[in-house]
Amino acid sequence: MSSHEILLAAAEAIVAPGVGAPAGCVIGIDVDGARHVAAAGLAAPERPVAGAMRRGTVHDLASVSKVVGTTTALHRLASMGELGFDDLVTRFVPSYGGDAETSIRDLLQHRAGLWEWQPLYLAPGDDPLATIDALPLRYAARSERHYSDLGFMHLGRVVEAAAGQPLDLAVRELVVRPLGLSSLGYGPVEVEAATSSRGDEAERRMVATGHPYPVAWSDAGFAWRTAPVNGEANDGNCFHAFGGVAGHAGLFGSVDDVLEVAAALSRADERPELWNPDITADVIAAGPDAEQALGWRRRELIVQGERMPLLWHPGFTGCAVGFVPGRGIAVAFASNRLLAAEPAPTDILWRRVLDALASALSTQE
Known part of the structure; x- marks a missing residue:
């Protein structure tokens, strides 16, 4: 199978009907400048005529904004x-x-x-x-x-x-x-965007239950969103408290733009005018916690027995991005996982994306 066929098969498997399946997703990889992106499923199922998820669909990046x-x-x-x-x-x-x-x-x-x-x-x-x-x-x-x-x-x-x-x-x-990014920016956005959730239901539940964190204030009388969230920040603090622009969330972008950032960082040595090599080495190094760098998380990507450090980060809406420093390998994923009846955790979906990346890398000489 070609790299594109591998990604398309993975995307279609992720959105295959099931309790935890997102309505749609996009997977992209960039290896030494060779890029492949595959989309499957629906971007906004609530629309009268539901449009297909497309390569250029813009997504709420949630915590991927952090990186x-x-x-x-x-x-x-x-x-x-x-x-x-x-x-x-x-x-x-x-x-x-x-x-x-x-x-x-x-x-x-x-x-x-x-x-x-x-x-x-x-x-x-x-x-x-x-x-x-x-x-x-x-x-x-x-x-x-x-x-x-x-x-x-x-x-x-x-x-x-x-x-x-x-x-x-x-x-x-x-x-x-x-x-040179074309879609990355803070919302609200009016271009074709994937629906991220059915209102504020996740945070409303967090406040009501005090899980996973006890909360300091009551929500009595608060105007929670109940309609599908599309084009505005899904994160409650970003939307309700910060007007859509915050350091922890709020960015929107296509998978191609997210991939472009990761690809640039994976080949940072080619752009010394942007990235000081000593600073980059500090950013990607493990700190006191082996799975945490500066902002980015760290994990292993294993391809045909070779272990590589993957710098990555997930987002609550069902997106993630990663890159292998110095190897020209970047990967990005976006989905509307919160629309599922019982949403699969982003990390579970991401593992399937990384399996597809490893398969695609294994087919290259």
Whole structure:
């Protein structure tokens, strides 16, 4: 089978009818500049005439925003000498309410001791940044890794301060423009987009049950979204509290644009004007936690017995991106998994994508 046939078969298998199957998905790989993208299923099943999922469909990237947006912007700013990863957060955000010795590195490694998540849109007042500055730490700073949306909200503030412009403009200037991307940007979007969910049902359930995190505020009287979410941020904090632009979520883009970011990072040595080699080496290296680099997660990709480090990150809506540093290998995936009756975890879908990537790589000489 050719690489495209392998990807198409994988995409069709992922959306095959079943309780946990997403309505549609797109898989893309880029190997040394040779790109293959395959789509299957439906992008927006609620539409009167449901359109097919297409290569150019734009997706809510959810937490993939953390790496293709915020982390990559910080990577560029560090390469430009505008900041260092060991700089204190308070250099850029004087009001930061966490441990005073917290560095940018601590936030990127999810070791700042912050809460994983809170529904900031339910807090009194109308300033979510003041709310997170006032929250007490949940864990001792730098003691262990706890994946935190709040940490990346703070990192979005760092990008803004270091770049001297709002986050959406900073990501455009630092990532979108130099890489020649055509669709990547913060919502709302009016182009053909995949529906991400049926309203705020996931977060409403999190607030009602206190699972997986206890919440600080009641949702009494809150106007939850109940209609299909299409073209606006699925993440509740991003949409309700931050107006669609935040360091932890909010980016939309096609699989091709996400793949372009990953491919550029996989061949960072070819663009020294964008990526300082020493900074790149720091970004991709494992930190105190072997499965966590700076912003990016780390895992192994095994192809015909060869083990390669894969830098990657998932998104709650059913998307993910990854690359192998120095090898010219990049992979991206997007789906509308939350539309399934019992949504399969993104990581389960991602494993199937990585199996397809390994198969495609195995067929190449």
